Amino acid sequence: MDIKDQSTVLSLIVPVHNEEDTIQIFYDAIQKVKPEVGATIDFHFIDDGSTDGTLPILRHLADQDDHVHYVSFSRNFGKEAGLYAGLQQAKGDYVAVMDVDLQDPPELLPQMLSEVQSGEYDAVGTRRADRKGEAKLRSWFSAQFYKWMNKVSQTHLVDGARDYRVMTRQMVNAILSLSENQRFSKGIFTWVGFKTKYIPYENRERIAGTTSWSFWKLTKYAIEGIVSFSTMPLTIVTFLGLLSFGASIVAGIFIVIRALISNSSVAGWPSMVTIVLFIGGIQMLSLGVIGRYIAAIFMETKRRPIYVKKEEK
Structure with missing residues (x-):
């Protein structure tokens, strides 16, 4: 398959929650790397019950670009629900997951898609090689989570792994077959198997806005992960x-x-x-x-x- 074949469709899933300051910046950044990606990019923004101007911005983008789609939830259901909804909406030959705050480098997208298209890998993900700019206590707890999670679970999690990844349609269909309510995507991505490569990169700060992930929310997320993938x-x-x-x-x-x-x-x-x-x-x-x-x-x-x-x- 020609990796520059524009008939190839890459569905880009982007969960958002109160991200009115970052959506346009993210959209423009993807447009800059689009020629290098060499595929048609369909945006699938999942609005997780935002209370700011996120939804009007998504409506405007969808009106201006036929490749922009969105789903707005009736309330905040959490990022995991957003990821699942995005995977359901995505119909492309390949599917990518990205955060809207540009902590996931858009310039890696062409390489990730190219390596998946080569057939050598079913998915190419990313992981942070360092945690510069992050609070030391938060970094320590995160490192401990990955350490102990891999000790108590048969599902191995890569330390610093992000949700940012490109997957084949076959892998996405396998993930969608797991319709469990208590979802922990990092574990699900690994549990379904398939050959995956991780590209390391230096940690980046948010381009704008503030994160909705508090220490307490991260702790609850970690507990859900342990309960979901370990007895x-x-x-x-x-x-x-x-x-x-x-x-x-x-x-x-x-x-x-x-x-x-x-x-x-x-x-x-x-x-x-x-x-x-x-x-x-x-x-x-x-x-x-x-x-x-x-x-x-x-x-x-x-x-x-x-x-x-x-x-x-």
């Missing part, structure tokens, strides 16, 4: 339960022997309180972990739609 927390809880049970038996034997020898029950109250608090803490921790998995099951059994469309073009 190791349940194994750990089981181990802690056995450990506390064994410790309580040993402590009980010790207390009985000491009571028989010294005939003093009052003297043992500190150890008794310690044991009770220890076991109680383990139980609460266990209930919390199990409850999180039950909550995931609860949400899946409802079979609610991942998102609700309010407007599209």
